[in-house]
Amino acid sequence: MSYDFKKIEKKWQKIWDDKKVFQAENNSDKPKFYALVEFPYPSGQGLHVGHPRPYTALDIVARKKRMQGYNVLYPMGWDAFGLPTENYAIKTGIHPREVTKRNVAHFKSQLKALGYSFDWSREINTTDPEYYKWTQWIFIQLYKHGLAYKKEFPINFCTNCKVGLANEEVVNGVCEKCGGEVVRKVKNQWMLKITDYAQKLLDDLDTVDYIERVKTSQKNWIGRSEGALIDFPITGTDDFITVYTTRPDTIYGSTYMVVSPEHPIIDKYEHRLKNMDEIRAYKQEAIKKSDFERTEIIKEKTGVKLEGLTAINPISKKEIPVYTSDYVLMTYGTGAIMAVPAHDQRDYEFAKIFNIPIVEVISGGNIEVEAYTDSMNGVAINSPLIEGLKGKDAINHMIEILEERGIGQRKVNYRLRDWVFSRQRYWGEPIPMVYCEHCGWVPVPEEELPIELPDVENYKPADDGESPLANMPQWYNTKCPVCGAEAKRETDTMPQWAGSSWYYLRYTDPDNNEVLAGKDALDYWMNVDWYNGGMEHTTLHLLYSRFWHKFLYDIGVVNTPEPYAKRTSHGMILGDNNEKMSKSRGNVVNPDDVVDEYGADTLRTYEMFIGDFEKAAPWNENGVKGCKRFLDRVYNLTELVADGKGYTPELETYIHQTIKKVTDDIDSMKFNTAIAALMKLANYYYEAKKITKDDIRTFIILLNPMAPHVTEEIWQMMGFEGMLNETSWPVYDISKTVNDTIEIPIQINGKLRAKIVVDKEADADELKAAVFANDVVKKLTDGKMIAKQIYVPGRVYNIVVK
């Protein structure tokens, strides 16, 4: 018989709501537990079948923790600023605020239908002025501490969205959001100095419990490298070109230099350059290309020699030519390199094309064929000052020499660049700054926050790429907060990353009007104990929010140096054809349909049972049916309930094992095997054709975090006291997880040949006797020499015969 999930699920959702059973207390004697999932962007499409996977996972954790006596905060909100809403507004003329309101209402009803134990009294929305007031406040603090600045910056500009993009938002040379062509354009942009925090962001990864691949991607993004700055004198001047290198030990092999096409040295020595036309043409060509195009053409190196300009290798004292080439980027290091063709593959290719001498200075490779780039094993040759030294010794020794002679210094570099924080868009937080002719950039006084978004006629950015706000003099004209003169507001808005960089703080105290969150609330709740989110956010969102948190820590707003104690990541749910779900592939599953046909408990259970939580897994309708069948079987267990205790010792062991298994598996995110263990136990009861009242009680508590509605219903049917979600999580007795007898497999020469059952207390002699009493063992060892016997207690008995 199938249970009536439609009735049951609605019923319990209402009871939980009415009784506010999942509200977290800001004052409690219980230990706290803060579980967090990434809040969704409320898109017009509604909930995707991928959303419930992480939400259910941490809902399971949260529900179990509550039953284990924790005061649990499991909040939800809306990351609602963003382009799709704005684009929709452009298309339809409906105000983004209105669109957001509708989408949020839709999302919320969908989430409620899944029975999550969110504390809805703490719901937040990044587009709410009471919320973004504090986003703006943080920006002002950043500005006051010198971490926000405006700068002419060549940015990636999407020709379709007409908006500047962060490097991170350009994917494969096109706009991540719309796929439009991206070109480089110089604009005056607000920047955040995340690079000041590069080392801290790197170091403190050692203090947090993030899954390894997340840590790795954070490290790669920060991209620390150690090396040296070296000055190469320009022939016939007192001037020099400074390069950055990680391999100062190869300096004797530097037979030419390359500067980026944007390097200022070109304009500076324009008068000396004999082929300026050629250089200028090359430069034009390079600047026009986006970063992607420049880096995509890996096939052949191009470049132009700076005729009339040479440099002196400061160690070998040789005069060397200088080239410009787009394989050197202005945005990394100094925008100039000392090229060592023998030991860098890019330089090698370039040197081959331009017929530049290749001088081997590290032995061990074959430079006739390719550059030898191993920095650890080769020995320095043709390098009088460091001859014979190896690896780090050679590098350090050379840096010491450079420093002694005043021509270079040790230097750490990071790939991380400052965060382009401006967007020329409407649907974002206005940047709370005012420009005054006399005072320059001045932050809005804090008591005037929030600076609210005005209503505009048209959401479309101007063709010159300025924000729609730039068409609103009545909004941007204001008085300078310092001198009172006529002044203009900043019309750029913040990127979508802003609101999500601190939202987890607001949940601790969502209604506070005085501060972004009260000190007591922060002291009590921080850090987030467990944060789960998608792999796509493990570099940017995570890095940005750690940066903001560290800044807030430094100015005394929060009391912990890191926001998230633990970070995990879930795999994607793919279509049934094993491809990413998308409309164009026609493999999209709508969670509403699943809830409607099978119920929320089934959807939750299925998404947890689908496979390894961290890996992608394809949707399978039959798998959903299997989970529905399981829940029906659980419901129908009520018909097998018999009175009395009547545990067999075997069954008692089984139950304790299952409690242990489910408890441990939830903590380690192995939800699939936790459910498998419960399925197995249910099968066992069906085989026995009976279940005691105590057993069914334990069973439904264990299943409750995954399938909260049907278990709550069974609880009530069975007449157990109170509500299931308010009862205690079962505790296992470790001594009862072991059977009285154990089965030992016997291997002969490593092959399984027999199994024997012995008492768990049996000593070595008893065991040995039992092993050799076995017929198969007798047969196979009779008349043979026993060379060795290995007994792994409780595991295996292996006999080696000859």
Next chain:
RNA sequence: GCGGAUAUGGCGGAAUUGGCAGACGCGCCAGAUUUAGGAUCUGGUACUGUAAAGUGUGUAGGUUCAAAUCCUAUUAUCCGCACCA
């Protein structure tokens, strides 16, 4: 190119971390029930073989009493970064 991950039945996936490979679910086969379909229940199901037995965790070697698990080489797929000096 660099970095990371993965590879196990027809499918999704288990395997106490070196100790019985294939738990659990799907699918499939057979039986029961049903007017039939569906649903449900019971049993079976890695491969070869009637069987005895043998083979088997991408491929090839190795270490070990014992390898999906460790080592070496190699292939494929996916993801991230991508001329980072």
